[in-house]
Every structure is written in structure tokens, then in C-alpha cells.
Amino acid sequence: MIPLCIPEIKGNEWKYIKECLDTNWVSSSGKYVDLFEERFKNYIESSQAVVTMNGTSAIHLALRVLGIGEGDEVIVPSMTFIASVNPILYVGAEPVFVDVCKDTYVMDISKVESLITEKTKAIIPVHLYGNMVDMEPLIELAEKYNLYIIEDATEGLGSEYKMNDGIWKKAGTIGHIGCFSFNGNKLITTGGGGMLVTDNIDLGRKAKSLSTQAKVVEDNNAFFHDDIGYNFRMPNILAAMGLAQLENIEEYISAKKEHARVYDEMLKNIEGISLSKELKNEKRCFWLYALVIEDDFGKSRDELILEMKKNYIETRPFFQPIHKMKPYKDFRCGNLCVTEELALKGINLPSSVGLKKQEIYKVCQVIQNI
Template sequence: MTFQIPIYQPSLLGNEKKYVNECLDSTWISSKGRFIAEFEEKFANYTGARYAASVCNGTVALHLALVALGIGPGDEVIVPTLTYISSVNAITYTGATPVFVDALESTWQMDPDDVRRKITPRTRAIMVVHLYGHPCDMDQLVDIAKGRGLFMIEDCAEAFGARYKGRHVGSFGDISTYSFFGNKTITTGEGGMVVTNDETLHDRAVHFKGQGLAKHREYWHDVVGYNYRMTNICAALGLAQLERSDELLDKKREVARWYAEELEGAPVLLHRETADVRHSYWMCSLQVLDPALREPLRLALGNAGIETRPVFYPLHTMPMYAQKFQRHPVSERIGWRGVCLPSWPEISKDQVQFICGEINGFLNG
């Protein structure tokens, strides 16, 4: 179905065509070329990391981070249940066990108290997910990880540009990951990044992502590696997007402000920025008060030409992760009541007003 107002579309108004055409003209279209190193260097500088390694998508970035840390069978990794499936699938790929925690009602982010309750002798790491672009409570989570001697992985797939007390997310953990899928704040079409301040972890990530190729011996492979490399064309897109990142982030925050203004007093709960953080508003999202209204609202908006998405369903309810019955009531409430609204940078104020008019009309009609 074609929507008049899509949930997302990328903004490609900078040097994207110029840089991609340079790749084509030079024939450097695969995993070597000038744009890869430049994108990695400038991305690290922007996010405050010492090292960055580009990869072919956000899911493999998570897997690579876990592999670099040596996470494997017998280990447990604490992860929010309210997240996208790739966070948990990546843990499963390694043979480790995901251990779910609930969310906070105020921020939708993982609950530090529940993290404390779920730590066992087998816990090796905490995977922090900055859901929809709102940072987690990093003071508490860093204290927990350091106090218990646990690794921290930050999944920043949806949180490029988000900040906690002035620091870019991804700068708190041992290793952190980003996604550049077509609907992300900056995009390479498909792509991801693994960042860290630890030279050894960076070296391990680079080693594993390139088929385990030894550094100083041609065609000699000394570990079982993966082909997780980014192409020069994708990096060219990423570099052009990075050049416009502040502009894109400012526009997305403006879109969120429009939604807040137009939905003031409506019977919904907006996902809002809390104190001491900068929400990147990858997606502008809300909760209806009655879960029975969520799908009828989405249907009404769809009939008006407006595309929406449900907030992620809690992963402990997915068939492959539901062998043991669990309750995570906050995540379940958000998951059954949440709606993601059109949030692309170039959406107009008139379009947002139209969307909000349809929401208000449905809920108050």
C-alpha cells in the first residue's frame, strides 16, 4: 500500500550523489576505498570514540561486538525486552543466553533495578539499548556494570545524536554499535558501525569482520571470521549524511516539538525527553490509553493515507524466546499501546498538523 505520508524516508540532499559517483568513476565500489577510512574517522570524532569500524549492517555490528568481547555459550547477557529483535538475536548467535529486563514507564528504557535483580554468576555483560533515541540512565547502569565487573555493550542503532548529560551515547560502554538502515537518522542504505575506546577490542573487531585475515601474512586466516565489511559506496553515503547530521537532528527535534504542540491535551502519552538527556527522536511515538484503541487508530490513520508502525512487541513474548513464562508489565503496556508516527526530517508542519488532527478526531470523536 502506498501512503501519502510515509512513516519514514531518507533525506539525501547533500553530497550523496557526488560521493557515490566518485566511487563509480574510480571503480572503488567494494570494501576498499577512501570513503571507508574517512567515514570511520569522522564518525568516531563525532561520537567521541577513539576507534570506529564500519560493517554491513547494525545486526552484524552487535554480533561483532559480542564476538570481540568473547561472549559465548554458558554466558548470560542482560538485555531489555522492549527492543528490536536484532538486539536479542545477536546474543543468541553467539550461543549466549539473553536475560530480559523490564522498562521504565517514564523513559521506556531498561530499568536499572530490574538489571540488578537479574544478575547471576553467569552474567557476563549488559546490553544497553537506547530505544527510539532516548538515552538510558547511564549513571546507574555504568555503576552496576563496573561494580559487578560486567562488560557493557551499548546498542545505539536508534540513538545517533542522542546525549546523556552532554555525552554522546555509545561513549559509556566497553563497545557500542550503530545502524545506518534506510530509516535511521543517518543512513548508508544498509550499514553499521562498531565503536570503542579500547584498542584491543577495536583490533579484534576489525580482525573478525574481515574473515579473520592475519595482519602480516597475505591470505592467511588465523581465526574463524566473518564477512561483515561495509562497501565504499555505503561509506560514501554515510560520509555525506554525517556532514549534515546536526541539521538532520535539529529537524527531527523540531518535528517532535510539532507533535507535542499539536497533541497537547489529547488522550495520549507521548514519548518525551526527560531531564539531563538529549532525545534524538529517531521515531516520534505515543501510547494510547486503551490498548483496544491502538489498531483501530492505526487503521483510521492508514485510511487517511498516514503510515504508522506499532511500537516493538516485547521480545519475551516472541515464540522463540517465550519457552519460559515471564511478565514484564511496563514493557507489555508500552508494547500493546504504542504507535510510531511519521518522523522523517523533511516532513512538513502542515503534514504533522494533519496527522494530529486525524489522531484527535479519532480519539475524541
């Protein structure tokens, strides 16, 4: 089986984790928690970084530190993983679903303003499959209506966006807060884990406090809690793995980009296949290689998935529309025709960092034969 996306373990993971085991620093204290935060914020070029247990908790923290809660609305795409949306309800707010672009699969900024009301407090752009949301016009909207931007940059780690002033900024560092997941299939992994980044020192400090049960250690080592916090701490042993992964991130990004180049070259002339579009002002990390199976391909997307499975190739359909799922079907939304179309036609192909060129050839040959 050619897997969809599995982690690459090739650096200091064993060495750093063994040190945690040898020294008994396996829980939430230990040097690797601080090191991972420090090195990650340096890589991402952000002033603050806070490790969490997963990406969901990072988004939850972001909403909480920004004061978003009961009676507030947050605009978010319906085409995303559910973790982008669930935290909105965790804090008592309501999601408002916006459509995506046909050729990039990310939030359609032209459809955001019509959904803004006096209840709107934030927007969560999701850099889906490594494709960047067009952030400059989104920032203009946020400033016009005094809204927060929380980037779900999980799938965009390593992608970059060129601002109007010519400066390239990494995904997650453009809005007020950026959030990441380090699940096993992500560009870098800690097995399970996440990160919140921000340039606002006060927000960063508050997030760190809330993530560790809002715990204050007094002079006699007693614990005092000055707020209602969460147990969102990342254990030292996971941070050790994250640090080792981060040391190889540029190599991983280069591999993903090369995989995408080969895929593009082999698939671009097949009738009935639409490849994603890269904006002029973005550099994509190509976390998952994505394309759309059009009506004139000859088989449906789901028929293709079954044929690929018969050839021992793992694929995955695009995320299904959240606004059609039972817990969310009654929330406000715009016209989501593109989201619903892509949900029926979009497919992700094998995209592991360690994917071999001959495996890409096999995937593409099977598609050509079909």
C-alpha cells in the same frame, strides 16, 4: 501517503558514489571506508570506529570481542527490535529479558540487579526511539558485578547523556562498546550498514580484524588468517553514502527536534494520550516520535492505526515483546508487565527528516478528530 520514516538525500551522496563508480572502488577497499570511520569516530567522540554490513553484525562483533559465549547470559530489554537480541544466540549465550519504563520505553535499571547471576556477563541497553537509558546507575551496577555494557545506540544516534561529572556524552560512547545501524529509516543511512565504536584500542583492533575475515596480507600479497572471522565488511560505495549523510547530521537532528516540538504542542492536551518523558540529563534525537494511547482515548491503538491508514498516514505499533516470540519464550525473564502494556498501546508517528509542518498538522488533526 505520509510515510513513517524515509531517508533524506540532499548532500554529496551522488558525487561521492559517482567517484566510487568512476574509479572502480566499489567493494571493501577504497578511501571512503577509512574516511567514514574517521569522521564518524570524530563526531561521536570515540577513539575507535569499525564499519560493518549492518547493526546486527556490529552487536555480534561486540559480543565476540568481549569473549561472551556458551553458558553466558546477557541482560537485554524485551521491547526492542530483534537485532538487539539475535546476536546473543549467535555466540551461544542466552538472553535474559528485563522490563522497560512506562514513560521513556527504555530499560528499567531498577529491575536489572535482581536478574544478575554468576552467569551474567553483559548488559545491552537499547536507546529506543531516541530515548536514552539512564546510564549512570547502569554503570554502577556493571562495575559492582564486573559486567560489560554494549549500547545498542542505533536509534539514539545524536542523543546525549549528562554524566555525573557534568560532561555530556553521545549515545554509544558510554559503555564498553556502542553499536549503530544505518538502515534506510535511520537518522543517517548507507542503505544497509553499521558501526561499532569503542575507546578500547585492543577491542577496536580485534573487531576490525574479525570483521574482515581476520585477514592478514603478507609481503607477497598472500592472505593469512589468524582467527575465525566474518565477512562483515562495508563496501566503499556504501561508506561514501554514509560520509555524505554524516556531513548533514546536525541539520537532521535539528529537524527531528523541531518536529517533536510541534507534535508535543499539538498533542499534549488530548485526553487519553501519554507523551514520552525526557530525562533532565538527556538530549534526545527523537528518531521516531512515540506516544502511548491510553484506555480513555476512546479507541484502541490498533483502531487508531487503521484510521490513520484510511487518511493516508503511515504509523507503526511499538515493538512486540520478544520474550513472547517462539524462539525466545523459554528464556529467563523478570516481570515484564510494562513491556506487555506498551506493546498494546504504543505508537510511532511519521518522523522523516523531511517531514513538512503541514503534514504534522494533518497527522495531529486526524488524531484530534478521532
